[in-house]
Amino acid sequence: MKITYFAKTRELMGRDSDSIDFPTDIHTIDDVIEYLSAKGAPYDVAFEERNSLRFALDNELAQNDASINNISELAIFPPVTGG
Amino acid sequence: MKITYFAKTRELMGRDSDSIDFPTDIHTIDDVIEYLSAKGAPYDVAFEERNSLRFALDNELAQNDASINNISELAIFPPVTGG
Amino acid sequence: MQHIALQAKAFDAGEELRKFESKRLGAIASFSGLVRSENEIRALSIEHHPVMTQKALEKLCDITTQRYHLLGVTIIHRYGTLKLGEPIVFVAAASEHRKEAMEAIIYMMDRLKTDVPLWKKEIFADGSSRWIDQKQSDVERSSSW
Amino acid sequence: MQHIALQAKAFDAGEELRKFESKRLGAIASFSGLVRSENEIRALSIEHHPVMTQKALEKLCDITTQRYHLLGVTIIHRYGTLKLGEPIVFVAAASEHRKEAMEAIIYMMDRLKTDVPLWKKEIFADGSSRWIDQKQSDVERSSSW
Numbered sequence: 359m360k361i362t363y364f365a366k367t368r369e370l371m372g373r374d375s376d377s378i379d380f381p382t383d384i385h386t387i388d389d390v391i392e393y394l395s396a397k398g399a400p401y402d403v404a405f406e407e408r409n410s411l412r413f414a415l416d417n418e419l420a421q422n423d424a425s426i427n428n429i430s431e432l433a434i435f436p437p438v439t440g441g
Numbered sequence: 442m443k444i445t446y447f448a449k450t451r452e453l454m455g456r457d458s459d460s461i462d463f464p465t466d467i468h469t470i471d472d473v474i475e476y477l478s479a480k481g482a483p484y485d486v487a488f489e490e491r492n493s494l495r496f497a498l499d500n501e502l503a504q505n506d507a508s509i510n511n512i513s514e515l516a517i518f519p520p521v522t523g524g
Numbered sequence: 525m526q527h528i529a530l531q532a533k534a535f536d537a538g539e540e541l542r543k544f545e546s547k548r549l550g551a552i553a554s555f556s557g558l559v560r561s562e563n564e565i566r567a568l569s570i571e572h573h574p575v576m577t578q579k580a581l582e583k584l585c586d587i588t589t590q591r592y593h594l595l596g597v598t599i600i601h602r603y604g605t606l607k608l609g610e611p612i613v614f615v616a617a618a619s620e621h622r623k624e625a626m627e628a629i630i631y632m633m634d635r636l637k638t639d640v641p642l643w644k645k646e647i648f649a650d651g652s653s654r655w656i657d658q659k660q661s662d663v664e665r666s667s668s669w
Numbered sequence: 670m671q672h673i674a675l676q677a678k679a680f681d682a683g684e685e686l687r688k689f690e691s692k693r694l695g696a697i698a699s700f701s702g703l704v705r706s707e708n709e710i711r712a713l714s715i716e717h718h719p720v721m722t723q724k725a726l727e728k729l730c731d732i733t734t735q736r737y738h739l740l741g742v743t744i745i746h747r748y749g750t751l752k753l754g755e756p757i758v759f760v761a762a763a764s765e766h767r768k769e770a771m772e773a774i775i776y777m778m779d780r781l782k783t784d785v786p787l788w789k790k791e792i793f794a795d796g797s798s799r800w801i802d803q804k805q806s807d808v809e810r811s812s813s814w
Contacts, residue, residue, distance in 0.1 A: 365716050365788035366800040414786075417720045433718065437803035440715070440746060440787025441702060441758055441778055448571050448643030449655040497641075500575045516573065520658035523570070523601060523642025524557060524613055524633055538683010541701070547753060550705030553698070553774070556686070560695030560765060608692060620705060622778055629698070630771050 359426065361390075363404070364435035367411070370404035380426075387413050387422045390432060410436055442509065444473075446487070447518035450494070453487035463509075470496050470505045473515065493519055525596035525618075526589065528581050530572060532604040537614050544618040546595045553625035554598075554616035555633055559606050565646040568612065569653065572603040573641040580640040584632060592628040594619050599632065601642060631669060638666040670741035670763075671734065673726050675717060677749040682759050689741045689763040698770035699743075699761035700778055704751050710791045713757065714798065717748040718786040725785040729777060737773040739764050744777065746787060776814060783811040 362375045384393055391408065394401040405411060413420045414433040426432060445458045467476055474491065477484040488494060496503045497516040509515060527543060529535070537556050544552055559568045585597050596618035606612060613636065617628035636642075637659075644656045672688060674680070682701050689697055704713045730742050741763035751757060758781065762773035781787075782804075789801040 364718060364786070365790075368716075369800075414718075414721055417718075417724070419721075433721070435718075435786065436788065436800070438783065438786055439789045439801045439803050440717075440785050441781035441807075447573060447641070448645075451571075452655075497573075497576055500573075500579070502576075516576070518573075518641065519643065519655070520663075521638065521641055522644045522656045522658050523572075523640050524636035524662075536683065537686050537697075538681065541682050541686075541699075545754075547706045549754070550703055550707075552682075552701040552703070554686075555699075555767065555771065556697040557767065558695055558697070561692040562695075609690075609694070622700065622702065626700065626771070626775050626778075633767055633771075 359429065360431045362431060362433045364433060366436045367404055367434050371400050385425055385427070387415075387420060387424050387426060387432065390426060391422070391434075405434075412437055442512065443514045445514060445516045447516060449519045450487055450517050454483050468508055468510070470498075470503060470507050470509060470515065473509060474505070474517075488517075495520055526585050527596075527598040527600075528578070528585055529600045530578050530581060531600065531602055534602070534610060535600050535614060537611065540598050540600065540614060540616060543598070544596045544616070546618065548620055549595050549618050550620050551622040551625040552596075552616060552618045553622070553629045554614065555629045556611050557613040557633070559608050559610050559612060561608050563646060564648065566608065566649050567647040568606045569645040569647055570601075570603045570606065570612065571643045571645070572601075576641045577601075577603075584635055584639060588617065588628050588632050588635075591631065592617065592619060592624040594624065594628055597628070597632075599636075601636070601640070603642070605647070634662070634666045634669060637662040671730050672741075672743040672745075673723070673730055674745045675723050675726060676745065676747055679747070679755060680745050680759060682756065685743050685745065685759060685761060688743070689761070691740045691763065693765050694740050694763050695765050696767040696770040697741075697761060697763045698767070698774045699759065700774045701756050702758040702778070704753050704755050704757060706753050708791060709793065711753065711794050712792040713751045714790040714792055715746075715748045715751065715757065716788045716790070717746075721786045722746075722748075729780055729784060733762065733773050733777050733780075736776065737762065737764060737769040739769065739773055742773070742777075744781075746781070746785070748787070750792070779807070779811045779814060782807040 598616040743761040
């Protein structure tokens with residue numbers, strides 16, 4: 359699955375995106391975040407403030423408990439500040 | 442005293458202004474309206490809807506019970522509808 | 525910056541918006557009122573008072589500036605005969621934050637409807653005309669501030 | 670009429686206002702947000718999402734048009750690096766009566782702050798930078814609608 363990062367999350371990650379094949383027991387966005395955070399830097403730092411992360415699955419906003427089944431792209435970013 | 446008319450009141454009066462010397466027992470705007478209405482047309486028609494008349498004394502908005510003492514101009518007009 | 529105009533000629537809202545300038549300025553809100561084809565009218569005739577109208581507009585600008593801590597304010601109101609689609613009134617407010625500028629234009633338009641000596645007459649296709657009555661809803665909205 | 674733009678280049682608010690045209694149109698309200706010299710910043714950097722941001726702006730236009738029975742709506746939001754005083758965002762709404770147009774621009778700006786994927790970073794004189802945090806007051810205002 360492709361994972362894309364935006365804004366502060368992108369800067370903390372030091373890159374725009376990752377391409378990762380997840381184990382079969384990774385079902386939700388929460389699972390992804392936990393799995394990646396356990397890998398250490400830069401994930402643990404970029405995902406430290408879990409409540410401040412927002413997500414999109416294939417370009418649609420999604421909650422953290424949403425399933426990643428059949429999803430090709432997960433976007434991770436902080437709360438928006440436009441306008 | 443000069444009396445000026447605006448908008449619908451001016452049209453009902455058929456003229457922009459009058460110059461009238463009032464008797465000494467005419468003290469307030471109310472007195473003026475009553476005195477002129479008693480003269481008949483066009484005053485009685487133009488001033489028929491008393492609650493819909495607004496006034497200004499020497500270019501300052503005034504209530505109907507305001508004194509016309511030392512005033513050189515009384516403006517009479519309907520409620521405003523700008524904006 | 526305060527810009528007040530009572531004029532017969534048309535104006536350009538965009539040009540007016542470009543006049544605001546301040547480093548502290550973060551927000552500009554504006555409102556334009558136009559002659560609308562209601563009641564099958566062909567034009568609108570607007571009458572003003574030669575002295576009181578200008579004074580009332582100035583007072584409204586002062587009050588609004590103080591009330592909303594504005595960095596700039598504009599009021600333009602036209603008089604004379606205006607055709608369908610023509611602008612009647614333009615108000616704009618500049619401030620640091622959006623809330624003040626937005627509330628200021630609502631406040632100015634509400635007050636304009638009741639506090640400024642201006643009178644509108646509808647002109648119809650057959651040449652007849654009718655003075656517009658003040659709306660009770662406008663009076664209530666204005667007195668709610 | 671719906672006009673939506675997500676762009677790096679500057680825009681002219683006045684030109685955008687002139688695009689509205691309808692015989693029923695009686696009211697146009699607009700709002701411009703500009704880069705303001707807060708926290709001694711020198712510029713603002715705005716990041717967007719290549720797909721989601723445009724879609725979110727389109728959705729916001731649709732919702733606002735329906736909610737306020739608009740005759741026209743415009744949203745322009747810029748991305749990239751913007752200097753002090755430059756326009757960031759422009760929203761405009763056209764309607765028959767003033768209430769709808771005015772409420773529509775307030776609604777759009779409130780929603781923009783929470784519903785559209787855009788992120789602002791402050792750039793300082795020494796070249797350092799800081800991502801702006803979402804304001805709790807914006808979240809509350811947006812959820813109040």
